[in-house]
Amino acid sequence: MFDRLADYKNQLADVIARYRHGADFLSIRLETSRGTNITLRGDKIDTLSEDVSLGGQVRVCYKGGWGFASFNRLESLRDRIEEAISAARLVGVEETLLASVEPIQITCKLPLIGTDPSQIPLFEKKKLCDRYNTILRQADQRIATTSVSYGDRNQHILLFTSDGTAIEQSWADMEMRFAATAREGETVQTGRETTGSRQGYEDLIHLDKQVIGAAERAVKSLSLPPVAAKTYPVVIDPILAGLFVHEAFGHLSEADMAYENPDLLEVMSMGKRFGSKDLQIFDGAAPEGHRGSYYYDDEGTPATTTQLIKDGVLVGRLHSRETAGKLGEQPTGNARCLNYHYPPIVRMTNTWIERGKTPVQDLFQNIQEGVYACNWLGGMTNGEMFTFSAGEAWMIRNGELAEQVRDVTLSGNVFTTLANIEAIADDFYWDESGGCGKGGQSGLPVGCGSPSLRIQDVMVAG
Numbered sequence: 001m002f003d004r005l006a007d008y009k010n011q012l013a014d015v016i017a018r019y020r021h022g023a024d025f026l027s028i029r030l031e032t033s034r035g036t037n038i039t040l041r042g043d044k045i046d047t048l049s050e051d052v053s054l055g056g057q058v059r060v061c062y063k064g065g066w067g068f069a070s071f072n073r074l075e076s077l078r079d080r081i082e083e084a085i086s087a088a089r090l091v092g093v094e095e096t097l098l099a100s101v102e103p104i105q106i107t108c109k110l111p112l113i114g115t116d117p118s119q120i121p122l123f124e125k126k127k128l129c130d131r132y133n134t135i136l137r138q139a140d141q142r143i144a145t146t147s148v149s150y151g152d153r154n155q156h157i158l159l160f161t162s163d164g165t166a167i168e169q170s171w172a173d174m175e176m177r178f179a180a181t182a183r184e185g186e187t188v189q190t191g192r193e194t195t196g197s198r199q200g201y202e203d204l205i206h207l208d209k210q211v212i213g214a215a216e217r218a219v220k221s222l223s224l225p226p227v228a229a230k231t232y233p234v235v236i237d238p239i240l241a242g243l244f245v246h247e248a249f250g251h252l253s254e255a256d257m258a259y260e261n262p263d264l265l266e267v268m269s270m271g272k273r274f275g276s277k278d279l280q281i282f283d284g285a286a287p288e289g290h291r292g293s294y295y296y297d298d299e300g301t302p303a304t305t306t307q308l309i310k311d312g313v314l315v316g317r318l319h320s321r322e323t324a325g326k327l328g329e330q331p332t333g334n335a336r337c338l339n340y341h342y343p344p345i346v347r348m349t350n351t352w353i354e355r356g357k358t359p360v361q362d363l364f365q366n367i368q369e370g371v372y373a374c375n376w377l378g379g380m381t382n383g384e385m386f387t388f389s390a391g392e393a394w395m396i397r398n399g400e401l402a403e404q405v406r407d408v409t410l411s412g413n414v415f416t417t418l419a420n421i422e423a424i425a426d427d428f429y430w431d432e433s434g435g436c437g438k439g440g441q442s443g444l445p446v447g448c449g450s451p452s453l454r455i456q457d458v459m460v461a462g
Helices: 003-022 074-091 122-137 208-221 238-253 255-259 262-267 321-327 360-364 414-419
Strands: 025-041 044-062 065-071 105-109 143-161 166-184 187-197 230-236 281-284 305-310 350-353 369-374 378-382 385-389 392-397 400-405 409-413 421-424 429-438 441-450 453-461
Touching: 003 025, 003 074, 003 143, 003 166, 025 074, 025 122, 044 074, 044 122, 065 074, 122 143, 122 166, 122 208, 143 208, 166 208, 187 208, 230 238, 238 255, 238 281, 238 350, 238 369, 238 378, 238 385, 238 414, 238 429, 238 441, 255 262, 255 321, 385 414, 409 414, 414 421, 414 453
Parallel strands: 105 166, 230 369, 350 441
Antiparallel strands: 025 044, 025 143, 044 065, 143 166, 166 187, 187 429, 230 453, 281 305, 281 350, 369 392, 378 385, 385 409, 392 400, 409 453, 421 453, 429 441
């Protein structure tokens, strides 16, 4: 089926030519996909499946109104196009404003350094999950529950538009998640690890150290004292800092949120200062090898690298063709959909804070009492406000790491927190564990990167 996708090119070109004059913009995205999902909970198999699918979507814009239809049978394509055109004409009452992009005709595949996961038998993937689950379960008698999940997906896309774009693009993505929950009396603690790759199956087969680390953190946390809730100077590691820049700042940089919300657009106005001159924040799919990387987005816009904050000042935001057209800015190649069931919306790709110049050990200097927070258990954002739970944490006393503590949750206002970044370290780490959710499309692969950060006046709760 994957080999046959190229055979559909002429058919897509023909229907685009037939219907292009019925709308201001028309695109057809045809997708073949195959993947594996395995979930183990304790000693039971929760999910063990392989799937193959063929489907597509039609998007139509007419006088600013959008029509959308998805399908599983190519024979129904003309009916779906006519439905989408009718829907767009029903709601379209304004001007269609789509930023122009150069039409492109190309075939491209994201390179794999290692083995394509589709070449690995299901029983081998199951055996890998069993091994990691055994490590978790045997780590300590206080481990009460465990879970291991594995997922991979190969996607092969054809995108044809009425602008003349014809793109064939393919990639493979993999992810594994591990969790162990320890219990002693009424105390319950959980350790988690997540990792992913777009480079090869081999990235998933040597994770024993990470897996045992999740179990050990859960067990060790049973006997740790909870942190005393108050405001501290905080040092966070690159993983937690990467989560912060993605969740707390990145979503506010997605232009669909801004143009639909005049108050947010005013807050996120270009030229506004959000941090020190050392703060540089980027997003882009152009850097190769990360989970948010690709060559063209789902509207046919080339991947870019967009600087969002330069020297502490807001200089960019993330766009689809529509948001760029409505705000009079350049498209950035950030229109993405999870699969053919959903229309593309503005999404992050790989988001990172640039490496700084401060040696990591110097971040702790002159902190009389503070918190060092690492890794993450979870988190949430609500507009400008965020709350994140650290996977591990230690007190900082007199410039040195002191006792380890548990139940550390960091919260605050993203803009205040950006302004309170006192130092940016010279380390850096790419976290490929991200699966982003927005608009009902959850699990979209992204990358996050950051150095360690020192931030003053962070509210820490136990």
